[in-house]
Amino acid sequence: MRSDRAYLIVGASGTIGSAVAAQVTAPGVNLGLHYSTNRATASNLKTQLEQAGSACECLQSDLADETACRDLVERFHARFGSISGVALCGGNVHWKPWQELDRDAWQRVLFEHCVAPFTIASAAIRRMSADAGGRIVFLSSIAPKYGGSAKTVHYAAAKAALEVAMHGLSREVAHSGICVNGVRAGFVDSPQQRRGRTSEEIAERIRKIPVGRAGTADEVASAVVYLLSERAGFVSGELITVAGGD
Numbered sequence: 001m002r003s004d005r006a007y008l009i010v011g012a013s014g015t016i017g018s019a020v021a022a023q024v025t026a027p028g029v030n031l032g033l034h035y036s037t038n039r040a041t042a043s044n045l046k047t048q049l050e051q052a053g054s055a056c057e058c059l060q061s062d063l064a065d066e067t068a069c070r071d072l073v074e075r076f077h078a079r080f081g082s083i084s085g086v087a088l089c090g091g092n093v094h095w096k097p098w099q100e101l102d103r104d105a106w107q108r109v110l111f112e113h114c115v116a117p118f119t120i121a122s123a124a125i126r127r128m129s130a131d132a133g134g135r136i137v138f139l140s141s142i143a144p145k146y147g148g149s150a151k152t153v154h155y156a157a158a159k160a161a162l163e164v165a166m167h168g169l170s171r172e173v174a175h176s177g178i179c180v181n182g183v184r185a186g187f188v189d190s191p192q193q194r195r196g197r198t199s200e201e202i203a204e205r206i207r208k209i210p211v212g213r214a215g216t217a218d219e220v221a222s223a224v225v226y227l228l229s230e231r232a233g234f235v236s237g238e239l240i241t242v243a244g245g246d
């Protein structure tokens with residue numbers, strides 16, 4: 001990444017978000033490391049990335065709160081004075097059998113995986129310089145391709161909504177040099193995967209991946225970092241799938 005750039009990584013305390021932050025870091029690059037509950041992980045990441053030459057700020061925020069989403073962007077902007085790009089890697093699956101989905105379950109997942117990332121992205125776009133442009137990268141999933149599983153129908157629907165919103169937003173802001181894109185990740189072993197599946201179910205899930213293994217956070221992060229970079233200035237409204245053939 002070029003120096004004098006400032007990137008906000010939402011979900012930097014998570015498996016994929018921390019891999020994105022580690023790949024974006026470079027001397028002179030400023031990084032906002034968002035976390036929700038996992039302060040220690042964000043703090044350790046900050047120490048590690050500062051050794052690589054980045055200035056970092058840990059920023060706590062709950063994606064369930066609309067005001068907090070906007071405030072996150074404002075705190076980042078106040079600290080670094082500019083926003084070059086935002087990677088939106090936060091949120092949990094909130095596993096629930098489709099028969100038990102009620103209004104609250106729907107609202108929570110739709111907010112966390114569509115409304116919150118969209119709110120953060122639009123607040124960041126308002127702060128992006130008309131001269132410098134910017135990058136927004138949403139983390140989606142291959143779940144919309146299949147409609148999710150028995151316990152992730154709501155999650156799949158929320159990611160599908162996010163993808164449509166991503167596409168619409170990309171067309172609105174492309175003329176300002178702001179590229180809005182997404183990455184559809186396949187299975188990566190992470191705490192949220194472990195919350196919803198037994199070890200046997202995870203092994204079974206991995207067996208179904210055409211390449212025969214789980215993806216790594218670094219493999220997904222590479223696509224996110226490409227879309228955040230200057231090299232992706234002619235890529236707008238796209239989804240890159242990193243899912244081992246799924």
Ligand SMILES: NC(=O)c1ccc[n+]([C@@H]2O[C@H](COP(=O)([O-])OP(=O)(O)OC[C@H]3O[C@@H](n4cnc5c(N)ncnc54)[C@H](OP(=O)(O)O)[C@@H]3O)[C@@H](O)[C@H]2O)c1
Binds near residue numbers: 010037112186
């Ligand atoms: N892992 C996969 O197989 C996979 C596949 C496709 C898509 N994805 C997507 O990739 C993104 C990251 O997933 P991951 O696997 O890296 O998960 P993870 O390791 O469980 O990390 C989740 C991240 O989201 C944050 N978060 C969760 N709920 C939040 C809330 N209410 N408010 C603010 N932050 C919240 C967590 O913060 P704290 O830890 O600080 O609480 C953490 O930084 C998610 O959007 C997920 O849907 C993952």
